[in-house]
Amino acid sequence: xxxxxxxxxLLISGLVSAQxxxxxxxxxxxxxxxxxxxxxASNLFERIAHAEPDNWLxxxxxxxxxxxxxxxxxxxxxxxxxxxxxQNLINDATAISKDNPEILVLxxxxxxxxxxxxxxxxxxxxxxxVVELYTKAKLLDPTNPRAVYCKAEWDMGGAxxxxxxxxxxxxxxxxxxxxxxxxxPETAFHPNWGAxxxxxxxxxxxx
Amino acid sequence: xxxxxxxxxxxxxxxxxxGTVFNAKNEPIEGANVYLEGTYDGAxxxxxxxxxxxxxxxxxxxxxxxxxxxxxxxxxxDVSFMKGIEVKLREDVSALDAVVLSAGTFSAGDNxxxxxxxxxxxxxxxxxxxxxxxxxxxxxxxxxxxxxxxLFVRGGEANETQIFIDGIRVFTPYSPTxxxxxxxxxxxxxxxxxxxxxxxxxxxxxxxxxxxxLLLNTTDEPDQEKTDIGIMSLGATLGNTQKxxxxxxxxxxxxxxxxxxxxxxxxxxxxxKPFETVSGEAVFRKKTNSGLFKLYGVFDATNxxxxxxDINEPEGAYFKLKNNNFYLNGSYQxxxxxTWTFFSGVSLTQAxxxxxxxxxxxxxxxxxxxxxxxxxxxISNRLKLYFGTEYFATQFNESYKDTSIVHEDYGYNNNIAxxxxxxxxxxxxxxxxxxxxxGEYSAIFKDFTMAPRVSVAYKTSSKSQVSLAYxxxxxxPSSNILKFNTDLKAENASHYIxxxxxxGDRQVFRAEGYYKNYxxxxxxxxxFTNFNSNYTSNGSGYATGLDLFWRDxxxxxxxxxxxxxxxxxxxxDYNNYPTKAxxxxxxxxxxxxxxxxWIDSLRSQVGMSYSFASGRTYTNPNSTGFxxxxxxxxxxxxxxxxxxxxxxxxxxxxxxxxxxxxxxxGYQYANAPDVNGTFNRxxxxxxxxxxxxxxxxxxxxxxxxxxxxxxx
Numbered sequence: 001x002x003x004x005x006x007x008x009x010l011l012i013s014g015l016v017s018a019q020x021x022x023x024x025x026x027x028x029x030x031x032x033x034x035x036x037x038x039x040x041a042s043n044l045f046e047r048i049a050h051a052e053p054d055n056w057l058x059x060x061x062x063x064x065x066x067x068x069x070x071x072x073x074x075x076x077x078x079x080x081x082x083x084x085x086x087q088n089l090i091n092d093a094t095a096i097s098k099d100n101p102e103i104l105v106l107x108x109x110x111x112x113x114x115x116x117x118x119x120x121x122x123x124x125x126x127x128x129x130v131v132e133l134y135t136k137a138k139l140l141d142p143t144n145p146r147a148v149y150c151k152a153e154w155d156m157g158g159a160x161x162x163x164x165x166x167x168x169x170x171x172x173x174x175x176x177x178x179x180x181x182x183x184x185p186e187t188a189f190h191p192n193w194g195a196x197x198x199x200x201x202x203x204x205x206x207x
Numbered sequence: 208x209x210x211x212x213x214x215x216x217x218x219x220x221x222x223x224x225x226g227t228v229f230n231a232k233n234e235p236i237e238g239a240n241v242y243l244e245g246t247y248d249g250a251x252x253x254x255x256x257x258x259x260x261x262x263x264x265x266x267x268x269x270x271x272x273x274x275x276x277x278x279x280x281x282x283x284x285d286v287s288f289m290k291g292i293e294v295k296l297r298e299d300v301s302a303l304d305a306v307v308l309s310a311g312t313f314s315a316g317d318n319x320x321x322x323x324x325x326x327x328x329x330x331x332x333x334x335x336x337x338x339x340x341x342x343x344x345x346x347x348x349x350x351x352x353x354x355x356x357x358l359f360v361r362g363g364e365a366n367e368t369q370i371f372i373d374g375i376r377v378f379t380p381y382s383p384t385x386x387x388x389x390x391x392x393x394x395x396x397x398x399x400x401x402x403x404x405x406x407x408x409x410x411x412x413x414x415x416x417x418x419x420x421l422l423l424n425t426t427d428e429p430d431q432e433k434t435d436i437g438i439m440s441l442g443a444t445l446g447n448t449q450k451x452x453x454x455x456x457x458x459x460x461x462x463x464x465x466x467x468x469x470x471x472x473x474x475x476x477x478x479x480k481p482f483e484t485v486s487g488e489a490v491f492r493k494k495t496n497s498g499l500f501k502l503y504g505v506f507d508a509t510n511x512x513x514x515x516x517d518i519n520e521p522e523g524a525y526f527k528l529k530n531n532n533f534y535l536n537g538s539y540q541x542x543x544x545x546t547w548t549f550f551s552g553v554s555l556t557q558a559x560x561x562x563x564x565x566x567x568x569x570x571x572x573x574x575x576x577x578x579x580x581x582x583x584x585x586i587s588n589r590l591k592l593y594f595g596t597e598y599f600a601t602q603f604n605e606s607y608k609d610t611s612i613v614h615e616d617y618g619y620n621n622n623i624a625x626x627x628x629x630x631x632x633x634x635x636x637x638x639x640x641x642x643x644x645x646g647e648y649s650a651i652f653k654d655f656t657m658a659p660r661v662s663v664a665y666k667t668s669s670k671s672q673v674s675l676a677y678x679x680x681x682x683x684p685s686s687n688i689l690k691f692n693t694d695l696k697a698e699n700a701s702h703y704i705x706x707x708x709x710x711g712d713r714q715v716f717r718a719e720g721y722y723k724n725y726x727x728x729x730x731x732x733x734x735f736t737n738f739n740s741n742y743t744s745n746g747s748g749y750a751t752g753l754d755l756f757w758r759d760x761x762x763x764x765x766x767x768x769x770x771x772x773x774x775x776x777x778x779x780d781y782n783n784y785p786t787k788a789x790x791x792x793x794x795x796x797x798x799x800x801x802x803x804x805w806i807d808s809l810r811s812q813v814g815m816s817y818s819f820a821s822g823r824t825y826t827n828p829n830s831t832g833f834x835x836x837x838x839x840x841x842x843x844x845x846x847x848x849x850x851x852x853x854x855x856x857x858x859x860x861x862x863x864x865x866x867x868x869x870x871x872x873g874y875q876y877a878n879a880p881d882v883n884g885t886f887n888r889x890x891x892x893x894x895x896x897x898x899x900x901x902x903x904x905x906x907x908x909x910x911x912x913x914x915x916x917x918x919x
Contacts, residue, residue, distance in 0.1 A: 043242075161810075
């Protein structure tokens with residue numbers, strides 16, 4: 001009996017330690033995000049970032065949340081503060097992992113927030129940067145689906161505005177969905193978003 | 208038994224950490240991130256500012272509380288005591304909405320906190336015709352001197368405004384021109400991404416400028432490789448940008464020839480050889496591990512030959528000019544460690560003019576150098592120190608020949624060494640202070656001057672602030688004087704500025720009142736400066752006024768406009784003035800209205816600008832007195848239209864003075880009276896009343912989206 005208990009205890013503690021505190025933390029953060037608690041999720045990602053100074057994923061996600069929840073923000077002061085924070089987090093992530101296509105795509109999204117906020121002011125100055133970032137990301141990893149799909153979405157916006165043909169970008173989206181189908185994230189926590197939206201955009205193409 | 212023991216051990220190992228987060232006004236902060244440094248344990252404060260979490264950590268730990276726009280708060284202590292902590296976060300003075308030291312300054316750039324102008328405005332303002340100086344003339348504090356085109360700021364002469372590129376002085380910033388057509392800045396706006404225009408009270412870093420400084424920064428890193436082609440009614444431009452891993456090169460060439468234009472449109476000048484200029488610019492940047500190296504070079508050559516009406520020359524006054532200008536500017540900016548940064552730069556100027564004026568021949572050659580070194584020590588977010596040293600050297604030689612004087616050579620060397628130190632002190636997010644001191648030694652006068660500068664800014668509400676600034680400024684007299692006499696003093700000006708600023712959501716209002724006192728201005732006793740004149744430094748003057756600015760891009764969708772008004776009262780007794788008088792380059796009222804409307808369905812931006820300037824003084828010898836009359840007021844309405852044919856092709860057209868106002872800049876009187884005893888006069892009018900411009904601009908780049916709209 002005594003032995004059984006010891007074995008059971010060992011097993012339980014073994015199970016617990018199999019799931020590291022990093023994994024627990026990341027899972028908790030993702031579930032907070034799913035439960036629509038972005039501030040809590042971003043704060044937790046930031047805490048993990050401080051505790052894991054060699055991992056670019058926590059600052060990446062903290063930045064992503066700040067960026068995604070900035071789209072549609074009307075108050076310029078709040079927007080500027082949020083994006084400044086996101087920029088600092090991106091800088092932290094870049095310092096850990098240089099020339100990372102995922103981080104470049106995120107940086108392009110950050111600029112896109114400014115362009116959608118005030119196209120007249122930021123369109124001219126940031127458009128070139130956005131395209132340069134996507135081009136660089138595609139060059140670094142031609143199989144990264146997010147670089148291909150985000151660039152296609154960006155290009156489609158411009159083409160629609162100028163009344164130009166969007167079919168070449170629909171082809172890019174098709175290519176992106178193929179890449180999504182074959183994409184295997186390095187770990188469960190590596191970026192793996194965008195497939196749904198790419199599919200949705202492609203469907204609107206075919207209509 | 209063991210299980211129970213284990214569980215209880217587990218429970219007892221958890222320490223509870225709790226508390227509340229407030230701001231300086233004791234209001235709770237929601238969403239603050241509270242955690243133990245180096246652990247995953249933490250929480251987010253709720254709407255009451257309260258936080259609560261458990262941690263297995265024991266002993267001495269660091270608790271961190273952070274939130275947007277606040278300085279992070281840390282407390283070190285034993286976790287068992289971290290209960291019911293009250294945390295008061297201090298606002299981050301580097302946050303975007305903190306008070307700014309901005310008295311006297313207009314900035315255009317992405318990085319500056321208060322933007323009166325956006326970089327794009329410099330080139331999309333209707334009356335500017337792609338010249339950054341033209342765009343700045345729609346800001347308050349400037350006077351419209353239509354025949355000149357340079358910047359005249361707050362009752363100061365044009366040479367009282369100095370221009371700097373990447374912190375390094377430009378000695379010959381303007382293209383030469385005839386005396387009835389405005390000049391332009393030599394440098395294409397396309398290579399710059401930051402412009403700061405200060406109309407007074409500027410930092411101790413800048414010297415040898417009595418009235419104003421204009422700071423231009425070249426683009427640190429171009430966005431992408433591209434080729435820009437421009438075909439205009441006046442000439443053509445070609446630009447190219449290449450990027451490598453750590454470096455980038457941009458080149459830009461332009462050729463302007465007014466022959467076709469003058470053939471179509473009537474000009475008041477009788478051109479023998481119309482205005483022609485060819486110029487080339489290049490910027491090279493290289494990133495090092497901890498810094499940025501920039502090299503900027505420009506060469507341009509201008510020539511023209513003409514005869515202009517002149518009341519004293521029945522045949523007209525003959526004028527021929529050949530100008531070659533070369534400017535090279537190299538700078539390095541680097542980070543030494545966490546708190547120290549370093550800047551150094553040097554510029555070289557070579558300017559050669561060959562002039563024929565009626566029967567005289569003048570050749571001059573200016574060689575100038577400026578070297579600067581600056582350190583910045585960021586002691587904390589609340590205290591920053593700057594100090595540095597710089598050296599200016601100018602060598603000017605001129606030769607003169609006419610029918611009576613066979614040949615004469617003269618010139619001067621003007622060398623100045625300076626040191627400066629400055630501190631930015633942020634007492635709180637609402638109160639900041641900048642104080643500095645500048646010392647200069649002028650070799651030509653063997654004289655040392657000390658110039659203190661100070662400015663204080665206080666935030667009165669979340670969107671508004673007031674500032675006060677005082678500064679003392681020295682500048683050596685211009686080459687026009689120094690080439691004949693060097694036994695003088697540096698001219699001096701003191702500025703007193705009071706500024707109110709409202710910086711709302713896409714709305715900016717500024718009001719600035721100032722008083723400026725001039726002393727040691729040069730006086731002489733002949734009609735023109737020459738060797739026989741008697742020179743003194745006894746001149747003086749004052750300028751006082753009010754500048755108002757309002758910009759709004761919020762109220763009407765796709766419509767952006769600004770209004771500016773300047774009131775100026777100035778008099779000076781200098782040069783050969785017999786008495787104190789309002790100089791002819793200064794008037795009382797200046798106003799500008801600039802509007803831009805983006806028509807989405809036409810993919811076009813239409814722009815208009817209107818400027819009004821009240822009359823300027825002139826001397827009428829038929830009545831007694833000096834500068835005793837004023838011209839009628841000046842009016843100009845300009846329109847422009849930019850149409851995006853495709854993302855990379857733009858058609859641009861502009862008309863200056865659409866309504867064809869007959870503006871008069873002054874009068875020239877005959878040297879001798881006619882038979883009736885009256886002095887006849889001739890109105891000084893611009894070479895052409897109106898000006899038309901059409902251009903086609905094409906950008907070729909990978910992204911197929913960039914265009915030159917921001918350069919027009």
